[in-house]
Amino acid sequence: MSHTFAAMGGYAVVGLRGEIDLHSSPEARRLILECLQDGRPTLVDLSAVAYIDSSGVASLVEGFQLARARGLDFGLVGVSDAALNVLRLARLDKVFPIYESAQERIGQGDGP
Amino acid sequence: MAAERHWSLCVPAAADRLQDLRCLTREAAAALGFTATATEELVLAVNEACMNVIQHGYGGESGLQELWILPIHDGIEVRLRDLAPPVSLADWRPRDLQDVRPGGLGVHFIRSIMDEIAYLPAPDGIGNLLCMRKCRDAPEGGV
Numbered sequence: 001m002s003h004t005f006a007a008m009g010g011y012a013v014v015g016l017r018g019e020i021d022l023h024s025s026p027e028a029r030r031l032i033l034e035c036l037q038d039g040r041p042t043l044v045d046l047s048a049v050a051y052i053d054s055s056g057v058a059s060l061v062e063g064f065q066l067a068r069a070r071g072l073d074f075g076l077v078g079v080s081d082a083a084l085n086v087l088r089l090a091r092l093d094k095v096f097p098i099y100e101s102a103q104e105r106i107g108q109g110d111g112p
Numbered sequence: 113m114a115a116e117r118h119w120s121l122c123v124p125a126a127a128d129r130l131q132d133l134r135c136l137t138r139e140a141a142a143a144l145g146f147t148a149t150a151t152e153e154l155v156l157a158v159n160e161a162c163m164n165v166i167q168h169g170y171g172g173e174s175g176l177q178e179l180w181i182l183p184i185h186d187g188i189e190v191r192l193r194d195l196a197p198p199v200s201l202a203d204w205r206p207r208d209l210q211d212v213r214p215g216g217l218g219v220h221f222i223r224s225i226m227d228e229i230a231y232l233p234a235p236d237g238i239g240n241l242l243c244m245r246k247c248r249d250a251p252e253g254g255v
Contacts, residue, residue: 021134022163023127051134051152053159054221058214065213085149086156089224090217091209 003031004045009106011073012038015045020056029059036066036074043102047078052086064096077102122178125166125194133162133179137190140181144188150249154188157225160218161192161242164204169196169240187227187247195239200231 001024004015012035020028035042044060046052060076067074075097079087087093099105119140123129137158141151158179165177180191206223207216222229228245235241 019131019134021127021130021159022166023130051155053156053163054215054217055163057217061212061214082152085152086221089153089156089221092212095212 012040012042013102017048019051021053022055025055025059032063041073043077045077046083049080049083052083119181125170125175125177153225157222160221165194190244192242
């Protein structure tokens with residue numbers, strides 16, 4: 001797994017790329033939680049995720065829960081088909097806020 | 113476990129070897145005529161079963177796990193052997209999906225994807241031999 005990071009419209013945008021599994025999910029978790037612990041609303045870009053397993057999904061759930069606890073905005077953007085299929089299987093596709101792109105979420109104007 | 117055609121791989125039960133097991137599963141499922149969607153689901157289920165061995169079977173201790181993939185008349189059979197303390201399906205505890213929290217999804221994934229799951233008697237009574245089967249779906253876009 002590799003990642004990108006961008007600051008956009010008051011949001012931290014964490015882009016995850018490749019395969020997120022038990023080996024790489026601790027890094028994904030750290031990247032997401034660090035942004036939220038710094039008090040930044042966070043979007044996780046999953047457009048380049050080719051594979052994600054339950055440990056990767058758990059990292060996203062942890063981010064979602066920490067954001068809620070801190071009153072910060074959190075969402076997933078550009079979710080790849082591979083990732084969306086797994087979120088559907090976990091019945092989490094209706095739990096996470098999901099947007100086409102970071103620009104779509106930021107452009108809605110009710111963010112941070 | 114001899115068979116006319118099969119795929120097998122024995123690796124250390126470690127997170128950095130899961131990708132090898134996924135690659136083997138993907139190759140076997142595609143060769144046996146599974147659709148792209150069914151192949152990825154199968155890969156997820158096998159990955160989760162292998163994760164269970166790493167996290168719960170060996171509990172962080174070193175050990176080996178061996179994956180066997182065999183064709184059956186209407187699909188695929190996956191056998192996963194380890195030398196961890198014996199477990200049973202009763203030890204598999206999925207969580208309530210309404211309870212949104214990290215963890216506990218692996219068992220749900222396996223049970224949702226696979227058609228049959230059973231522990232077979234382990235050779236020499238040592239470790240575990242998990243057997244999972246999945247039937248082949250109709251081709252995508254087909255009749």
